[in-house]
Amino acid sequence: MRLTTKGRYAVTAMLDLTIHCDDKPVSLADISQRQSISLSYLEQLFSRLRQSELVTSVRGPGGGYRLSRSSDSIYIAQVIDAVNESVDTTNCKGKGDCQGGEICLTHSLWDQLSQEIHSFLNAISLADLVARRDVKSIAQRQVEQLLILNESPQAGAC
């Protein structure tokens, strides 16, 4: 099982994309500023997200990324899977050959835990997260901080 900054960044970036998407695609530079994630690292993550067909890209000036489908049909588990191999907690990737070809003593426990985590993350969509009150207020704070930082009022398109 791996659940580290990589997966967290991916979900955070996808959520940012969901919040700040109206008609124009969202550039990685914007996400980088709002979410304090390095631009180069974001590029790496979005390469995987695009390969998994969770986002589509638009090149050139004014370009950026869009969700490839509605935010209520993109689930957190899919985002994590895209960048973070899996949420499997078994050693044998569910195959049951954990102890020299045979199943190990605790295999069923880890198998059960993996299913538990997967169903939890697969039941929450990006749309669900956007609807949360705390997410809304944090997103607003981030936009305001960015405006102060940039000083020049950048025509709040959203």
Add this chain to the structure above:
Amino acid sequence: MRLTTKGRYAVTAMLDLTIHCDDKPVSLADISQRQSISLSYLEQLFSRLRQSELVTSVRGPGGGYRLSRSSDSIYIAQVIDAVNESVDTTNCKGKGDCQGGEICLTHSLWDQLSQEIHSFLNAISLADLVARRDVKSIAQRQVEQLLILNESPQAGAC
């Protein structure tokens, strides 16, 4: 969040201890053979398990380890915590200072997931695992394999 071989080994070893404990303490050498875990590595893990007061040790010949209390009052979450810092999935360890002192966009999600995993692992005791049918049959297989392995050396040795 970390859930790797270290935590799995710890739970497996504790389960082995639960199964093979009658009156005499269980030596790490026995666990090492049955569960195919390196003896030196087990020593490292049991050092942590002892510090967390999950096991007690008996030194000298015939010595080994015992559960410090009944197997129905030792929970999987405690074993993992003992060797594997925590099952927390947030970046800020629940503090909420994930984005430069402020809370990050996805904090509540990871916080919720952490609680989910913790309650799952905290609801299963070693006694619960021992009672499982698959665990019983795997344990029996391991004992039989060990008997075969230990009886053979008389043939070609010396």
Add this chain to the structure above:
DNA sequence: ACTTACTTGACTAAAATAGTCGGGTATTGG
């Protein structure tokens, strides 16, 4: 005494994480 078995700490190879860097390529507004 001798052996067994726990105890401790230092050390290490390999892998993963969390990035950086430098060059591409497509697109578009002027």
Add this chain to the structure above:
DNA sequence: CCAATACCCGACTATTTTAGTCAAGTAAGT
């Protein structure tokens, strides 16, 4: 056309963690 924008891609790297090994103890039973 052209230069700026922003995605695209692969190689590189420092740091941390994992999954151990090794050596030198200490305590206790026969």
